[in-house]
Amino acid sequence: MSGRAVCLISGGLDSCVTLFIAKEEGYEIHGLSFNYDQVHKKEIRHARMIGKAAGVKNHVVYHLDKALFHGSSLVDKEISIPLNRDLKTIGGGSVPSTYVPARNLVFLSLSTAYAEMINADAVFIGVHATDYSGYPDCRPEFIESIQQTINKGTRRGVEGKPVMIKAPLLYLSKTEIIKKGLKMRVPFDLTWSCYKGEKKACGVCDSCLLRLKGFQEAGYPDPVPYQSYPSWYILK
Amino acid sequence: MSGRAVCLISGGLDSCVTLFIAKEEGYEIHGLSFNYDQVHKKEIRHARMIGKAAGVKNHVVYHLDKALFHGSSLVDKEISIPLNRDLKTIGGGSVPSTYVPARNLVFLSLSTAYAEMINADAVFIGVHATDYSGYPDCRPEFIESIQQTINKGTRRGVEGKPVMIKAPLLYLSKTEIIKKGLKMRVPFDLTWSCYKGEKKACGVCDSCLLRLKGFQEAGYPDPVPYQSYPSWYILK
Numbered sequence: 001m002s003g004r005a006v007c008l009i010s011g012g013l014d015s016c017v018t019l020f021i022a023k024e025e026g027y028e029i030h031g032l033s034f035n036y037d038q039v040h041k042k043e044i045r046h047a048r049m050i051g052k053a054a055g056v057k058n059h060v061v062y063h064l065d066k067a068l069f070h071g072s073s074l075v076d077k078e079i080s081i082p083l084n085r086d087l088k089t090i091g092g093g094s095v096p097s098t099y100v101p102a103r104n105l106v107f108l109s110l111s112t113a114y115a116e117m118i119n120a121d122a123v124f125i126g127v128h129a130t131d132y133s134g135y136p137d138c139r140p141e142f143i144e145s146i147q148q149t150i151n152k153g154t155r156r157g158v159e160g161k162p163v164m165i166k167a168p169l170l171y172l173s174k175t176e177i178i179k180k181g182l183k184m185r186v187p188f189d190l191t192w193s194c195y196k197g198e199k200k201a202c203g204v205c206d207s208c209l210l211r212l213k214g215f216q217e218a219g220y221p222d223p224v225p226y227q228s229y230p231s232w233y234i235l236k
Numbered sequence: 237m238s239g240r241a242v243c244l245i246s247g248g249l250d251s252c253v254t255l256f257i258a259k260e261e262g263y264e265i266h267g268l269s270f271n272y273d274q275v276h277k278k279e280i281r282h283a284r285m286i287g288k289a290a291g292v293k294n295h296v297v298y299h300l301d302k303a304l305f306h307g308s309s310l311v312d313k314e315i316s317i318p319l320n321r322d323l324k325t326i327g328g329g330s331v332p333s334t335y336v337p338a339r340n341l342v343f344l345s346l347s348t349a350y351a352e353m354i355n356a357d358a359v360f361i362g363v364h365a366t367d368y369s370g371y372p373d374c375r376p377e378f379i380e381s382i383q384q385t386i387n388k389g390t391r392r393g394v395e396g397k398p399v400m401i402k403a404p405l406l407y408l409s410k411t412e413i414i415k416k417g418l419k420m421r422v423p424f425d426l427t428w429s430c431y432k433g434e435k436k437a438c439g440v441c442d443s444c445l446l447r448l449k450g451f452q453e454a455g456y457p458d459p460v461p462y463q464s465y466p467s468w469y470i471l472k
Binding site: 060062063065067068069070071095099100101102103104105106108109110112113114116117136137139141142145146148149150152153154155157158159 | 296298299301303304305306307331335336337338339340341342344345346348349350352353372373375377378381382384385386388389390391393394395
């Protein structure tokens with residue numbers, strides 16, 4: 001038994017693989033999902049299903065009013081989500097409109113509060129810095145820095161047993177993450193990655209494109225239904 | 237004109253002085269207060285009055301469900317607030333039961349999100365590391381560290397104009413803070429510091445004791461009514 005861990009479950013593929021890694025490491029898992037009035041709120045239903053499939057001890061869906069998070073195309077329907085981008089441009093340079101202000105900073109802060117409250121040793125988060133969408137809060141330097149901040153600014157930190165932020169996918173590519181998930185028999189059919197919250201995944205937003213590329217390279221068909229597939233995707 | 241700033245307004249004395257410092261520096265001020273179902277929720281009413289008195293441009297009271305913050309005597313009525321402590325023991329060593337898990341980490345994270353959203357340059361917070369209650373998240377090392385984390389994990393950070401965390405009271409004593417406030421004609425009568433949310437301030441919790449000691453040393457009577465005063469307080 002490795003103790004207790006808080007696992008951030010977004011409903012997406014990365015946090016799902018991360019959750020199953022935490023489970024494999026023997027943690028008693030307390031799932032945490034955030035409803036921030038995201039356009040793709042549908043992911044929360046998927047987060048619940050994934051938590052259930054992983055047999056989490058408890059699952060909190062925490063509501064964060066979007067009053068502090070406007071200005072992102074994932075929150076404001078008026079701002080358009082980038083579509084049909086060239087894979088080479090995704091993550092290259094500028095921060096896209098899907099960036100939600102300080103999102104992982106907020107999520108990890110609240111997760112740390114929760115971990116202190118339930119006396120958990122770790123918080124698992126599914127961020128990774130390769131094949132990503134150019135979000136600053138998915139980079140190793142951010143994860144290292146927030147760990148330092150937690151060490152200095154929390155009761156457990158000053159008592160010498162800080163809540164540890166665990167990001168086991170940090171240096172993996174999307175393809176490697178999918179391969180890892182396939183080995184662990186992760187229920188990819190329950191995951192939802194598309195930024196649009198429609199019936200089928202759109203197949204054209206950054207998140208769909210990165211996901212399909214990952215499945216393609218892993219040589220395994222994505223079990224989730226799509227409205228359309230990019231021309232380069234052959235595993236339909 | 238110094239641009240725009242988010243000011244954390246708790247309703248207490250420190251954040252009130254901080255707010256008037258920000259005002260004096262010429263910022264357009266956007267107040268932010270948190271309702272986390274604290275026992276002394278009364279402070280939020282005071283926060284609103286203070287914001288009004290300072291002429292803030294806008295004031296958001298943000299609700300944070302206490303589902304992630306139990307285990308503090310400021311949130312759970314079942315846990316007792318330390319009373320009648322010797323002034324010398326307050327802040328000396330162990331973290332008191334009034335510690336709220338990762339509170340300033342959560343507050344500053346959400347403030348940073350808000351600042352990015354409204355394009356503010358700074359977040360003002362009234363923490364100070366002397367005459368404090370032993371909270372790890374009031375120390376300079378925490379404030380320095382979260383600034384680093386913000387620099388690395390936000391859009392404005394990677395674009396080279398990070399939201400700056402400003403804690404102008406960080407190295408001041410309570411007495412110095414009160415003297416500073418008196419000079420600026422801060423409306424101390426509108427502030428609420430007591431951890432109990434009763435009609436009059438209790439005069440026995442850590443917060444009342446530190447406040448009364450500050451006024452005593454500043455040689456000015458505290459304008460707020462108390463149920464009782466410690467024996468050493470002479471400016472009744």
